[in-house]
Amino acid sequence: MAEGDNNSGYRLAAETASLEEQLQGWGEVILMTDKVLRWERAWFPLALMSVVSFSFLMVYYLDPSVLSGVSCLVMFLCLADYLVPALAPRIFGSNKWTTEQQQRFHEICSNLVKSRRRIVGWWKRLFTLKEEKPKMYFMTMIFSLAVVAWIGQQVHNLFLTYLIVSFLLLFPGLNQHGIITKYVGMAKREINKLLKHKEKKN
Numbered sequence: 001m002a003e004g005d006n007n008s009g010y011r012l013a014a015e016t017a018s019l020e021e022q023l024q025g026w027g028e029v030i031l032m033t034d035k036v037l038r039w040e041r042a043w044f045p046l047a048l049m050s051v052v053s054f055s056f057l058m059v060y061y062l063d064p065s066v067l068s069g070v071s072c073l074v075m076f077l078c079l080a081d082y083l084v085p086a087l088a089p090r091i092f093g094s095n096k097w098t099t100e101q102q103q104r105f106h107e108i109c110s111n112l113v114k115s116r117r118r119i120v121g122w123w124k125r126l127f128t129l130k131e132e133k134p135k136m137y138f139m140t141m142i143f144s145l146a147v148v149a150w151i152g153q154q155v156h157n158l159f160l161t162y163l164i165v166s167f168l169l170l171f172p173g174l175n176q177h178g179i180i181t182k183y184v185g186m187a188k189r190e191i192n193k194l195l196k197h198k199e200k201k202n
Helices: 002-022 024-037 045-063 066-096 098-130 134-154 157-176 179-201
Strands: none
Touching: 002 024, 002 098, 024 045, 024 066, 024 098, 045 157, 066 098, 098 134, 134 157, 157 179
């Protein structure tokens, strides 16, 4: 067991180091993005939502085709991949890179690797469920996809995408400031009250 944990730890460290090396040119941008997503300043959420809202308003106004939208997105990513590593040190100043920043960069890369492992683990468990309990897998997938299809039919696709992107971008800040924990706790208490109330009636 201990040997397995050590091997897993070594693999995690190796994957983290490899990711750090790949993202080294994006270090300053990643740290700045991390500060914005975690709401280190009070006006960061407002600025974040303003940028997201403006971007989606432009997409709604221009109404590009799927092919044009995908092409523009990939073109933007290619330009960013080329320009950011070259311009970031000049803008942020690579000589200001501190031990604290390096440690935070390491934590971010480690969290990304752990998140990737969780996603792969969920994907493997899904296929395990398919092999071991095919009926349950089939019913779960059909029901889940039917619900998603119904939601997509009721809500405009661009607005739904806007809500999803907004939630994903706000989630780190909501989690960092304990807002999600607070409301999840409130929901649990209300559910427990309802269950106790029903038990008393019975």
